[in-house]
Amino acid sequence: MTSYRYEIIERLPTVTEHNFLWQSVGWGExxxxxxxxxxxxSVHGVVAVCNCPWAEPAEILNPYKSQQLLNSVHGKDQ
Structure with a gap:
């Protein structure tokens, strides 16, 4: 089993990070x-970052690839 390290950071998300999260949960564009x-x-923000393969910036910029990675991690390969 692969383990990932997560870190909680008090800061606002970037538009790219917000878009990645929004699309990852299926809420569209x-x-x-x-x-x-x-x-x-916003007056306050918190983001969670990890060393997960789907969290790489190049993947965030490619929503289709990001969704493929998320699906494979969660056992939803088609």
Whole structure:
């Protein structure tokens, strides 16, 4: 069994991180400008980061590849 190290950091997420999370749970596309304004108006934020293979920045920028990685980790390969 593979183990991953997680870290909780007090900071606001980036638009890219928010988009990755949003798409990962199946909520579809985000409006990047609206998200940017929303994050800028936030008073506090917390993000969880890990050494997981699907958390690499190059993968975050490719939602299709990210979803493939998440599905394989969670046993949802098709």
């Amino acid at each position: 985000i409006d990047a400008e609206m998200t940017k304004r929303s994050i800028a108006g």
